[in-house]
Amino acid sequence: MKNFLKFFLIILVFCLKISFISAAEQTEKLLNPGWGFKGFFGKFDRGSLQRGYQVYTEVCAACHSIKYLSYRNLSETGGPEFTEDQVKAIASQFEVTDGPNDDGEMFTRPARPADNFVSPYPNEKAAIAANGGAYPPDMSVLVKARKGGADYIYSLLLGYEDPPSGLSLDDGVYYNKYMAGNKIKMSNPLSEGLIEYGDGTSATPEQMANDVTTFLAWAAEPHLEARHKMGFRAIIYLIILTILVYFSMKKIWSRVESKV
Amino acid sequence: MSDHEYIPKSKLGKWFNDRLPILTLANHLTEYPTPKNLNYWWTFGAILTFCLVTQIITGLILAMHYVAHADLAFSSVEHIMRNVNYGWLIRYVHANGASMFFLAVYIHIFRALYYGSYKSPREIIWILGMMIYILMMMAAFMGYVLPWGQMSFWGATVITNLFSAIPFFGESITTWLWGGYAVDNPTLTRFFSLHYLIPFLILGLVVLHIWALHVPGNNNPIGIDIKKPSNDTVSFHPYIVIKDIFALLIFLIVFAFFVFYSPNILGHADNYIEANPMVTPAHIVPEWYLLPFYAILRSVPDKLLGVIAMFAALFILVILPWLDTSKIRSAIFRPLYKQFYWFLVADVLILGYMGAMPAEGIYLLVARVATAYYFLHFLIILPVLGSKEKTLEVPLSITEPVLGGSASASMTRNRLDKI
DSSP: OHHHHHHHHHHHHHHHHHHHHHHOOOOSOOOOOOOTTSSTTOOOOHHHHHHHHHHHHHTGGGTOOOTTOBGGGGGSTTTTOOOHHHHHHHHHTSEEEEOOOTTSOOEEEEOOTTSBOOOSSSSHHHHHHHTTTOOOOOOTTTTTTSTTHHHHHHHHHHOBOOOOTTOOOOTTOEEBTTSTTSEESSOOOOOTTSSOOTTOOOOOHHHHHHHHHHHHHHHHOTTHHHHHHHHHHHHHHHHHHHHHHHHHHHHHHGGGTOOO | OOOSOOOOSSHHHHHHHHHSTHHHHHHHHHHOEEETTOOGGGGHHHHHHHHHHHHHHHHHHHHHHOOOSTTTHHHHHHHHHHTSTTHHHHHHHHHHHHHHHHHHHHHHHHHHHHHTTTSTTOHHHHHHHHHHHHHHHHHHHHHHHTTOBHHHHHHHHHHHHGGGGSTTTHHHHHHHHHTSSSSOHHHHHHHHHHHHHHHHHHHHHHHHHHHHHHTTOOOOTTOOOOOSSSTTEEEIIIIIHHHHHHHHHHHHHHHHHHHHHOTTTTSOGGGGSBOOTTOOOSOOOOOGGGHHHHHHHHHSSSHHHHHHHHHHHHHHHHTHHHHOOOSOOOGGGOHHHHHHHHHHHHHHHHHHHHHHSOSSHHHHHHHHHHHHHHHHIIIIIHHHHHHHOOOOOOOSSSSSOOOOOSHHHHHHHHHHHTO
């Protein structure tokens, strides 16, 4: 058993080393408000997801698409869990192009829960043209596409500052201490009381940043809760099985008077 | 190999076995005499077989939903993650499975290095193993291209561009590899096709690897030839089988931790950005398991020489059985080799770390020293050690160790006495 522990320890160190390599290179220390969706039992806060959806539609969606998300996802377990009627109402606010119909014409109709989120621009070029040459990235997997993940998005939203003296910025360029190179083409999107939350929560920038980041974390990983739940069960199952197999192994090897 | 002739008990079994001796094979596999002092480092063969089968099965399912097209690949992966039932599980097992596969193969290789498992009469097992390792790297590289994220695209660009270093034909070879003048849809579709093929080539080589293993039988921690079957051996089933299962379960706990709780930690965030030929990422980094070779490549200032150094680093492993001239297999009885072995382990870990860092300043310097030491180890240290090293006395058998004087040998004896 001692040999085995030594062996296990070496493997563990190796694993840590691998994750260390991938976690290497870090610049400005990111803010971390403490995410409820991290850890073994991590779950999204429903209220926060629903508020986050509101921030996304009322603020971000003016420029940012979230094309891999469907309206139906909003009512699925593990998400904001709006009721199906609410989702139908949400979807019907948007117009989608469908067709061709029997006359060969394209037509628009109100979106249905099965439709993907409607993008603010018809294509990437249009998005770039409307935003001073910078493409507002699609937000579907944004949290996974940035080093630092949720912490990074949260920090960026709160990282707007006046540029240090001596640094002059062009028109339409803003200073953000978490952005690579500190120059960002998105103006500070959040300000005190920018929106009015349906549930009466006061809309401070921190609150909105927290909610929308939670929403985006879910959008990037809609099955996160199912994954955490299954992971816990799988690991408990494996541990129990390992213990049983360990004693079977001891029993079998006792026949040859050799230690395992 | 067990020398007795196997005769099936039933008449039907005998009739069948005379025509296709599959029962003889099954009997051989279960009775296969295995040294009884194998430690847990020997369980990685079974773990690797498990990894290969897992990759093939999950890959098969992913291929049902994946679309190999430059415009659709990225969104088809998101479709798998979001809409396919348990698609997220299958994909995360496959993606992390590649890392676990390499983790296991590195342990397996370093075990062979420590206990001298590549030495006569096991050279062919070793060479087959190296072929598997090289194919694994090819499969992993091509698999990483398939999601068509930024790292996929730029990783593919960097690696395929290596071939342009070949004099005279370089440009034409890269064009031929790409199926065009840049990495694009034809590159993606051929990588998908090859990524699907290679695992089956590996499977075939694994069969040969095991076949070749079953001729001389397993090496063992004290690295001596043993009589088989004898007091020194146990039958593969149930002794080794249960031990392999135990080790596999521990391995699976680590595996499950990655899949369920940090499925993206081993990947690169940029690969969740769809490939864009117009935007180059700040740092192009390969997956962690290729980093030592990437560090060697970058530490040579000349492109062609860098590519040669990288391939030489692999080829040198293939001819290792003839570079290590020592007759003693196990490092337990080679006090000097044992130290150099750990230097090599540290050297490869350092190379891996440097491969992840930008190639400049102190990082580049350290990478160069580490690259030089890597070649020094195999080309100078090993051949010289074989003739100069004063080795310890080796026991005659696993159960009856020789009466020796040295500390290490008596430690071995003490350990073996408990058996």
